Amino acid sequence: MKPNQDIPNNGFGHSTDYLAVDNPLRDIDxxxxxxxxxxxPNELGLLDRVEARMTEFIMDMFQIDVATAKELRTEYYHEYGTTLRGLMNKHKVDPEAFLAYVHEIDRSHVDxxxxxxxxxxxxxxxxxxxxxxxxxxxxxxxxxxxxxxxxxxxxxxxxxxxxxxxxxxxxxxxxxxxxxxxxxxxxxxxxxxxxxxxxxxxxxxxxxxxxxxxxxxxxxxxxxxxxxxxxxxxxxxxxxxxx
Missing domain, CATH: 3.40.50.1000 (HAD superfamily/HAD-like)
Structure with a gap:
């Protein structure tokens, strides 16, 4: 059975033996x-809030406007995989200080x-x-x-x-x-x-x-x-x- 095919109902319900013998996920542990x-779901917008905090961090660090900070944040993300990696490589930013700042977000709407x-x-x-x-x-x-x-x-x-x-x-x-x-x-x-x-x-x-x-x-x-x-x-x- 190919991985992207639907897996037929095997009748085991929700017991620990819920995967059919031919189910390719059976051996996953x-x-x-x-x-x-x-x-x-992305509708919660948490990552948007983290990215906004990244922009603020960059604005404060370099004393630049929001548009320039967003551009730099995106540039480093694309080049290095994360904005943090770019800031570390190019500007010796303390990673733990950055992580603490950008993840200090409001989650009160998350249920x-x-x-x-x-x-x-x-x-x-x-x-x-x-x-x-x-x-x-x-x-x-x-x-x-x-x-x-x-x-x-x-x-x-x-x-x-x-x-x-x-x-x-x-x-x-x-x-x-x-x-x-x-x-x-x-x-x-x-x-x-x-x-x-x-x-x-x-x-x-x-x-x-x-x-x-x-x-x-x-x-x-x-x-x-x-x-x-x-x-x-x-x-x-x-x-x-x-x-």
């Missing part, structure tokens, strides 16, 4: 989730995601957050969503020694740290290019689609095995066989 715009919480509880597999953001941001966000207890760890940009996805290094590092066999792992991300290195080392990949053209660049690459609109949709259709 680790689920890796990106955080921003992946574990939660618990009861559906996602219930679905995650039905999957008896290891789950890890794999993010280019900070551990603190992930902890706060997962806490607001009410799902932090489902994840054994948060592998953040600090754990990756500030080398962001899609560089190959953090994928190797997370596998080493958590004793992950890539061939038994599945990765979810909303940025297509971040999934390609995962596939290259044997992981199954899931793209959370959006209307962001930059994020969807490489979306038609054959190394992206599934295309869905949300983590909830994927779990329902491909793990639990709920239509």
């Amino acid at each position: 680790v689920l890796l989730f990106d955080l921003d715009n992946t574990i939660y 618990a995601d009861h559906e996602l919480e219930e679905l995650l509880s039905m999957i008896p597999k290891r789950k890890v957050i794999f993010t280019n953001g900070s551990r603190r941001h992930a902890e706060h966000t997962l806490g607001k969503l009410g799902i932090n207890h489902h994840f054994e760890d948060i592998f953040d940009i600090t754990a990756a020694e500030y080398i962001p996805k899609p560089n190959a290094y953090p994928y190797q590092k997370i596998c080493e740290k958590h004793n992950i066999d890539p061939k038994r792992a599945i990765m979810f991300d909303d940025i297509a290019r971040n999934l390609l290195p995962a596939a290259d080392i044997g992981m199954t990949t899931v793209l959370i689609e959006s209307d962001n053209p930059r994020a969807m660049e490489f979306h038609d690459d054959e190394r992206i095995h599934f295309h869905v609109v949300s983590v909830v949709e994927f779990i329902k259709r491909h793990f639990l066989n709920i239509s």
Whole structure:
């Protein structure tokens, strides 16, 4: 069965033996989730708030206007993978000071995601957050969503020694740290290019689609095995066989 085909209902319901013998996901034992715009929908706007804080940080650092700061933020993101990496390489910015500042955002509008919480509880597999953001941001966000207890760890940009996805290094590092066999792992991300290195080392990949053209660049690459609109949709259709 090809990875992008629908998996027929196997009649096991929600027991721990919910995957059919011919289901290509049966041997998966680790689920890796990106955080921003992946574990939660982009409509929450959290990443927009983080990016606004990045712009403020750059404005204050260089004493420049907002338009110039946005341009620099975007330039470094495209060139280095993250704005932080560009600031570190070119201006020796303290990464922890930057991360603390940009992730100090208002999350008061974020409600618990009861559906996602219930679905995650039905999957008896290891789950890890794999993010280019900070551990603190992930902890706060997962806490607001009410799902932090489902994840054994948060592998953040600090754990990756500030080398962001899609560089190959953090994928190797997370596998080493958590004793992950890539061939038994599945990765979810909303940025297509971040999934390609995962596939290259044997992981199954899931793209959370959006209307962001930059994020969807490489979306038609054959190394992206599934295309869905949300983590909830994927779990329902491909793990639990709920239509």
